[in-house]
Amino acid sequence: MKIEIDSKKVFINSGNNKEEIHPFWLRERINNEDALDKGNQQRLFDPNSINTNIYIEKIENEDGLLNLFFNDGTNYKIKEDQILNEYKSQNLDPISIDKIKWDSNFNNFQKFKFENDIFEKKIMYDLLVSFYKYGFVVLTNVTTEDNFIIKFANSIGSVRRTNFGEFFNVRSVPNPNDLAYTSLALSPHTDNPYRKPVPCVQLLHCITNNVSGGNSTLVDGYTVSEKIKEDYPEYYEILSSVKVKFKFIDKTVVLEDMSELIKLDEKNNFKQVRFSPRLDYAPILEKSKLDLFYKARNKISELYNSDKYKVEFKLETGDLLMMDNHRLLHGRTKYDVNEGDRYLQGCYIDFDSTEGKLRHLKRKFNL
Amino acid sequence: MKIEIDSKKVFINSGNNKEEIHPFWLRERINNEDALDKGNQQRLFDPNSINTNIYIEKIENEDGLLNLFFNDGTNYKIKEDQILNEYKSQNLDPISIDKIKWDSNFNNFQKFKFENDIFEKKIMYDLLVSFYKYGFVVLTNVTTEDNFIIKFANSIGSVRRTNFGEFFNVRSVPNPNDLAYTSLALSPHTDNPYRKPVPCVQLLHCITNNVSGGNSTLVDGYTVSEKIKEDYPEYYEILSSVKVKFKFIDKTVVLEDMSELIKLDEKNNFKQVRFSPRLDYAPILEKSKLDLFYKARNKISELYNSDKYKVEFKLETGDLLMMDNHRLLHGRTKYDVNEGDRYLQGCYIDFDSTEGKLRHLKRKFNL
Structure with a gap:
C-alpha cells in the first residue's frame, strides 16, 4: 500500500485499487500552529466553516513529506506515513487486539506482579494487552490496604x-x-445486566482469604457463544435475537434493561454476553419460539456451568482480578466460614479506562 | 386484550389473535415464598435447573386470580392482570415516554423549583418525565453549596x-x-463523544453568574435528525452509516471511539447524536461518498447552529440544568470577564440513574 501523486491529486494505491483521497479529507487535517493545538491535537477551527469545494493547487513531495497547497490559500505538510497509518487503522476495532478463545485448559494462565508506579510502565501495557486477549488478568503482590481498589481503578482510568x-x-x-454475601457457591454470571450501560470491567481485590474453598471461577462467554454458533445455529440465532428483561429491585431504585443473552454488533460479530438466571424475564412469544428459546437458554447455561469451559483458581491475599464483564462470566465455589475469613473488595471501570490507558502506553513506549 | 383458559392451557386473546402462553413462561414466574425473595423479587431458584417439559395439570380461576398446578408438583397463584401488564410492557422502551420534538419556539419551557427531600417526592417524578419528553430540565432555587452537584447526582443515582x-x-x-474554560462562545456540541460508553446525562449547576452574556443554548438533536431524515434522506442515510473517529488526547490518556453522527437503534429509530467538530475524523472513503458525507455534515452543522432550533436562556445563580447528552447539543454565548464572574460546576450521570429513580417513584406513587 502506498501514496501516489498524480495531476495535483493524492491517491492511495493498495496494489489492486487506486483511489483518490478527497482533498477535503486532507484539508481538514491541517496541522499548522494556528489550526491545531500542539498539546491536545484538537482543531482550532470548525471544519464545517470551510467551503466544501476544496481542491489542491500544488503538491510538493519532499521524501514522503507532502506539502499541500489548497485553493483557499492554506498549505501544510503531512507525512505519507500518517495518511497510510490512519487509513490502515480506520476500520479496526479501536484497540485491534484479537480475542483468544480459552476453556478449562487455560488454568495455567500468566499472572502479573504488581510494582510501584506500575500504571506508567511497560508491564502495564503487557497486562492490558493480555486483558484484551483473554478477557481477564490477575495481579499478585498488591498491597492489602483498605479501599486500595479505588486507587487502582482511578490509576487506570475512572471508577x-x-x-x-x-x-x-x-x-x-x-x-x-444477595447470595454474594454468603459462603454459598455462586454459579457463573455477569454482573449488573439490568444497568444501562452495563459496567464494562470488574475489579476484585483479595484482602483476606484463609479458607480452603471459595475459589474463583471464570468462563469465557466468547468461547461458549462461538461454540453454540458452530454446534447449535438455531440456538445461537434465538439467543442473539430475543431480548429478555433484566430487573433489579431495591427500596429506592428499580433498574431494568432489555438485551439478548448473546449481543452481536452491526457486523454480527460477538459483542457482549449477559447471564444472570435469577433476574431475567423472557417475553411472551409464540409458543414454538419460546420452546426453542428455553432449550437454547438451557444449553448455554449447561455450557457455562460445565467443567469444560471453566478455569478455577484461588485468589490469595494481595491478589487482584480484573475481568471483562461484557465477555466473561464469573462465580466462586462454596467455602466454610468456620475455617476463617474471606474478604474481597470490588468495583467497576469502563472500557474508556482500559483502552485509554492502553493507547497512552502504546504511544509512550512507541509500540 | 384478555386472558382465557381452555383445556388446561392459558391463552392471551388480543381480539383478532389468540395465542397460548408457554407453560414454562408461567412456571418461571412462581412467586411462592421459597421460590421468590419477598424483598428484591429475585428468584431463589435457577430456572435452567427445571425440566423444560413443563405443562399445566389443573387451573383454578378465582375472579382473575389463576391458581396453576404444574406437572412437576409445584403450584402458585398469579393475577391475570400481572400477565397482561407484563405482556403490554414487554416490547416498550423501558420507560415508555414519547420524546417531544422542539425548536426555538420552546423558549418558554417550564422550570421546576428545588425543595428539600425532592428526590423522594412526586415533583421529582414530574421532573423526570419532563426530562424524558424534552431531553432537559431546569431546576431553580438550588443551594449554591460547593460540590452540591455531586450530592444531587448521587441522590438521583450515581455520578x-x-x-x-x-x-x-x-x-x-x-x-x-479547553475552550470551555474561556469566556468565548461555544457552539452546540455533545460532550465526550470519544468516551466508551459516552456519558448519558450532563448536570450543570450555576454557582455564580453575574455577567450579562454567557447564556446557555440547547438544541434538540432528535428534532434536527428527524428534519434531515424528512428533507435530505441521502444526508440522513450517510450520517447514520459512516462512522467517524472521535479523539481526545491528554498527557496520561488517549481516548478514541467510532460512531455515526446520527446513531440509530436496531429498528432504525433515533438513538443518539454525537457532534464535536474539533474532534471528529472521517475515514478515507470513495471520493463520491466523502463528497456526500461532507455536504451532509455541513447541513447538520448548519441546522444545529441555526437560530431556528436553538433555545437560549440564562442560568441564574442557584439554577441547575440536567440534559440528555445522547439527544441534545449544548453551548453558550460569549461573555465579558470584566463584568463579573460566571462559575458553573458540572458532572455526569447515566440512564440507569434517571430511569431507576423514575421507575422507583412510579412504583411509590402508584402512577
Missing part, C-alpha cells in the same frame, strides 16, 4: 460508581441481601 | 466519574486547556 457505592465488600454477613 | 474527576468547574481561567 464507575453504582447505587451500591464506589466499591462493594464481598464477605459473608448475617442477613445478606 | 459518572471521568478522567477529569467526579465533577468539573466551568470558569474562565488563564491558559485554559
Whole structure:
C-alpha cells in the first residue's frame, strides 16, 4: 500500500485499487500552529466553516513529506506515513487486539506482579494487552490496604460508581441481601445486566482469604457463544435475537434493561454476553419460539456451568482480578466460614479506562 | 386484550389473535415464598435447573386470580392482570415516554423549583418525565453549596466519574486547556463523544453568574435528525452509516471511539447524536461518498447552529440544568470577564440513574 501523486491529486494505491483521497479529507487535517493545538491535537477551527469545494493547487513531495497547497490559500505538510497509518487503522476495532478463545485448559494462565508506579510502565501495557486477549488478568503482590481498589481503578482510568457505592465488600454477613454475601457457591454470571450501560470491567481485590474453598471461577462467554454458533445455529440465532428483561429491585431504585443473552454488533460479530438466571424475564412469544428459546437458554447455561469451559483458581491475599464483564462470566465455589475469613473488595471501570490507558502506553513506549 | 383458559392451557386473546402462553413462561414466574425473595423479587431458584417439559395439570380461576398446578408438583397463584401488564410492557422502551420534538419556539419551557427531600417526592417524578419528553430540565432555587452537584447526582443515582474527576468547574481561567474554560462562545456540541460508553446525562449547576452574556443554548438533536431524515434522506442515510473517529488526547490518556453522527437503534429509530467538530475524523472513503458525507455534515452543522432550533436562556445563580447528552447539543454565548464572574460546576450521570429513580417513584406513587 502506498501514496501516489498524480495531476495535483493524492491517491492511495493498495496494489489492486487506486483511489483518490478527497482533498477535503486532507484539508481538514491541517496541522499548522494556528489550526491545531500542539498539546491536545484538537482543531482550532470548525471544519464545517470551510467551503466544501476544496481542491489542491500544488503538491510538493519532499521524501514522503507532502506539502499541500489548497485553493483557499492554506498549505501544510503531512507525512505519507500518517495518511497510510490512519487509513490502515480506520476500520479496526479501536484497540485491534484479537480475542483468544480459552476453556478449562487455560488454568495455567500468566499472572502479573504488581510494582510501584506500575500504571506508567511497560508491564502495564503487557497486562492490558493480555486483558484484551483473554478477557481477564490477575495481579499478585498488591498491597492489602483498605479501599486500595479505588486507587487502582482511578490509576487506570475512572471508577464507575453504582447505587451500591464506589466499591462493594464481598464477605459473608448475617442477613445478606444477595447470595454474594454468603459462603454459598455462586454459579457463573455477569454482573449488573439490568444497568444501562452495563459496567464494562470488574475489579476484585483479595484482602483476606484463609479458607480452603471459595475459589474463583471464570468462563469465557466468547468461547461458549462461538461454540453454540458452530454446534447449535438455531440456538445461537434465538439467543442473539430475543431480548429478555433484566430487573433489579431495591427500596429506592428499580433498574431494568432489555438485551439478548448473546449481543452481536452491526457486523454480527460477538459483542457482549449477559447471564444472570435469577433476574431475567423472557417475553411472551409464540409458543414454538419460546420452546426453542428455553432449550437454547438451557444449553448455554449447561455450557457455562460445565467443567469444560471453566478455569478455577484461588485468589490469595494481595491478589487482584480484573475481568471483562461484557465477555466473561464469573462465580466462586462454596467455602466454610468456620475455617476463617474471606474478604474481597470490588468495583467497576469502563472500557474508556482500559483502552485509554492502553493507547497512552502504546504511544509512550512507541509500540 | 384478555386472558382465557381452555383445556388446561392459558391463552392471551388480543381480539383478532389468540395465542397460548408457554407453560414454562408461567412456571418461571412462581412467586411462592421459597421460590421468590419477598424483598428484591429475585428468584431463589435457577430456572435452567427445571425440566423444560413443563405443562399445566389443573387451573383454578378465582375472579382473575389463576391458581396453576404444574406437572412437576409445584403450584402458585398469579393475577391475570400481572400477565397482561407484563405482556403490554414487554416490547416498550423501558420507560415508555414519547420524546417531544422542539425548536426555538420552546423558549418558554417550564422550570421546576428545588425543595428539600425532592428526590423522594412526586415533583421529582414530574421532573423526570419532563426530562424524558424534552431531553432537559431546569431546576431553580438550588443551594449554591460547593460540590452540591455531586450530592444531587448521587441522590438521583450515581455520578459518572471521568478522567477529569467526579465533577468539573466551568470558569474562565488563564491558559485554559479547553475552550470551555474561556469566556468565548461555544457552539452546540455533545460532550465526550470519544468516551466508551459516552456519558448519558450532563448536570450543570450555576454557582455564580453575574455577567450579562454567557447564556446557555440547547438544541434538540432528535428534532434536527428527524428534519434531515424528512428533507435530505441521502444526508440522513450517510450520517447514520459512516462512522467517524472521535479523539481526545491528554498527557496520561488517549481516548478514541467510532460512531455515526446520527446513531440509530436496531429498528432504525433515533438513538443518539454525537457532534464535536474539533474532534471528529472521517475515514478515507470513495471520493463520491466523502463528497456526500461532507455536504451532509455541513447541513447538520448548519441546522444545529441555526437560530431556528436553538433555545437560549440564562442560568441564574442557584439554577441547575440536567440534559440528555445522547439527544441534545449544548453551548453558550460569549461573555465579558470584566463584568463579573460566571462559575458553573458540572458532572455526569447515566440512564440507569434517571430511569431507576423514575421507575422507583412510579412504583411509590402508584402512577
